[in-house]
Structure formats: C-alpha cells, structure tokens
Amino acid sequence: MRKNYAATLCLCILGMYTLAQETPLRYFEIKTPSHKKNRPAYTKVSNSLYNTIGFLDSREDTNYIGTVGIGLMKHDAKLKLRMPFQPQLQILVDSLIDSTAAAGELLFQLRDFHFVEESSTRYCYLQAGLYVRAQDAYYCLSILDTVLLVTSTDVLGVVEGEGNHILGNFLSSELARKPQDAVLYHIQDIVNYDSIEKSRIPVYTATQYVNGIYYNYKSFCNQVPDQQGNIETNKHGTITRVEVDTAGRKVKIKSKDLYAVVYKGMLYIATEYGYYPLEKVHNNLFFTGDVKVPASQGDKNGAQIAFGLIGRAIASAGTKTTYDMIIDPISGALVHLRVIPTPAPLY
Numbered sequence: 001m002r003k004n005y006a007a008t009l010c011l012c013i014l015g016m017y018t019l020a021q022e023t024p025l026r027y028f029e030i031k032t033p034s035h036k037k038n039r040p041a042y043t044k045v046s047n048s049l050y051n052t053i054g055f056l057d058s059r060e061d062t063n064y065i066g067t068v069g070i071g072l073m074k075h076d077a078k079l080k081l082r083m084p085f086q087p088q089l090q091i092l093v094d095s096l097i098d099s100t101a102a103a104g105e106l107l108f109q110l111r112d113f114h115f116v117e118e119s120s121t122r123y124c125y126l127q128a129g130l131y132v133r134a135q136d137a138y139y140c141l142s143i144l145d146t147v148l149l150v151t152s153t154d155v156l157g158v159v160e161g162e163g164n165h166i167l168g169n170f171l172s173s174e175l176a177r178k179p180q181d182a183v184l185y186h187i188q189d190i191v192n193y194d195s196i197e198k199s200r201i202p203v204y205t206a207t208q209y210v211n212g213i214y215y216n217y218k219s220f221c222n223q224v225p226d227q228q229g230n231i232e233t234n235k236h237g238t239i240t241r242v243e244v245d246t247a248g249r250k251v252k253i254k255s256k257d258l259y260a261v262v263y264k265g266m267l268y269i270a271t272e273y274g275y276y277p278l279e280k281v282h283n284n285l286f287f288t289g290d291v292k293v294p295a296s297q298g299d300k301n302g303a304q305i306a307f308g309l310i311g312r313a314i315a316s317a318g319t320k321t322t323y324d325m326i327i328d329p330i331s332g333a334l335v336h337l338r339v340i341p342t343p344a345p346l347y
Helices: 002-021 086-096 155-174 187-191 193-198 217-221 297-317
Strands: 025-028 050-057 066-070 075-081 104-115 122-134 137-150 212-214 230-233 239-246 249-252 260-263 266-271 274-277 279-281 284-293 319-327 334-339
Touching: 025 155, 050 086, 050 187, 066 104, 066 155, 075 104, 075 155, 086 155, 104 137, 104 155, 122 155, 137 155, 187 193, 212 217, 230 260, 239 260, 239 274, 266 284, 274 284
Parallel strands: 025 075, 050 104
Antiparallel strands: 066 075, 104 122, 122 137, 212 260, 230 239, 239 249, 260 266, 266 274, 279 284, 284 319, 319 334
C-alpha cells in the first residue's frame, strides 16, 4: 500500500513538474465588431472596391508575439497569432462591406507584430502593408505602422482590444480607396519590401552625409539640412552643444527639439538626453542611447507606496532608460530593440 502511495505521489510530482515546464499558449485572433467588448460596431462601407483579401506573413519571428501574464498570479504564457489568419481577415472584411461592394482583391502583408520587453512597460509593434491585386502584380494601397504602448498589467486584454480596433479601422478606412502609388509590385518585391523601400531613401543609399542640423525625419532621410550651425564636442568626441545664428546672436538648441545632426560626415540621433552616434548595421540605422519610457502601472504603484509625492512625480514622468534602437525607415520613429540593464552599483 505504501509503495502504491509513493508511486502515485511521484507521478503527481512529475506531472506537476512537467506542467510547470510547459509554457501555456494564448492566441491573438481577429474579432468582428459585434464580438468586441466596449467597442462600437463599425459603420458599413458602401461602394467598397474590394470584397476579398489574402494574407502574407512576413514577420521575422512567425512563432510568437511575446509573453503575457495569465491568471491571478500572472503566470507566463506565450502569445501567438491564431492560424489560419486569412479566414479571420476575410470575416472582418465581410463584416465591413455591404451588397454594393465590387469584386476587387486585397493582400494583407503582416510585417511585424511583437513585444520588445517581457515585463514592465512594453512596446508592441504592429506593422502591415495593404496591396491591391492587378492580375499577377500589386499596387500598394496603404501602410500601417503603429506602436501599442502597454503600461497596464492586463497585457493580453490591451493587445486584443487595441490590436483588433486598429486593424478594423485600418481596413475600413481603405476599402473605398484606390491606390495612389503607380509602382507595380510583384510578390517577390513585396516579400523583400524592406530593401526596396530603403533603396528609395537617400540616407540609406548615401556613402557620404550632408553636415547640418535636421529638425525632422523628412529632412534627415532626404539629406537636406534644415539649418547650418555651430557644433561643439568634448575631448571624447561627444556632442555637447548645438548653436544656430538668430538675429546676429548664437542661440543654443536643446537636443529634444532636434531629430538629428550630421557633424564631420557622422550621423547623430537626438533625444532629450543628448546626441548618440548612428551606425549603419545590416542596412539599418542603429544606435544605443537614452530615451524616456512611460512608467508601467506596477512601477507607478510601487513608486507611490515607496516615495509618496516624489514617487508619484517620478512614476508619472517616466524613467530614463537605455535601449538598443533602430530607425523606422518609413516613419522615422525610434524602434526599441532591447533594454540595456543599468549596471549594479559598486560598493
């Protein structure tokens, strides 16, 4: 009897250990407006030019979107895309159109859908391309490039709710539009969209860069400076001051008011914390630098408990965080790749 009990206990422990080792899965799936909580139904699109949609998954990692917490104890679960995805897109299109829809065909290319961080404040990048089929080729109709900033502990709820809302709005806004882009793309061009887009942007194709001050991404990507000025550096080559002539006097410009600087042919991105060298790595513009990250709800609660009024101010203002980042070639946004942990203090 004791042997049977011991054997049963061992099997239970082994089963619990196995379950603990298997990370559960959760799925992101498209839900039509009638199935969404706290979201109004979309207005039907009359005279839609399209009634069918295809799907192309061009994500670098097609396995997972990221990790979410589930249950009262917020155990980790892997968030995946519910497959097959094309029928879900078609059901969404069907819910948005009416009997006046024409028989045009769309192609939805999912370019990116992933979390940067596993916890705390998270950046969830959602990028897609929408194309109109023209026989054996395609015209680009629109590009979706957005970031879901998740500071709530209910990561799954935010991604499901906001992700569905964004995709629904994106499709409904394009169903009655014709492509404005006259360039014809073949499927292989769409697969290699990143290199094709960058081949049209001067800052990615240039071998030499134009010195000057750039207030926005448009001027920077076209390598047309907005202004010339005086740039000072310290002995390590770090930019410490940028000045421009205004009404006969030199005025310092804060780094937070600029997008980038080119000094002695070198690229520098500007954030509110200073200037950081840009490097071209695998045809991406890459840098490591400090940016302000909004505090997560957990960080806010912790700061309020620990520090009272000062903690609340810190939590609401966000925190200075070091990231490896690249520049989004289309929007010029700073794309977070990974956080660089702050070194532990030496005692």
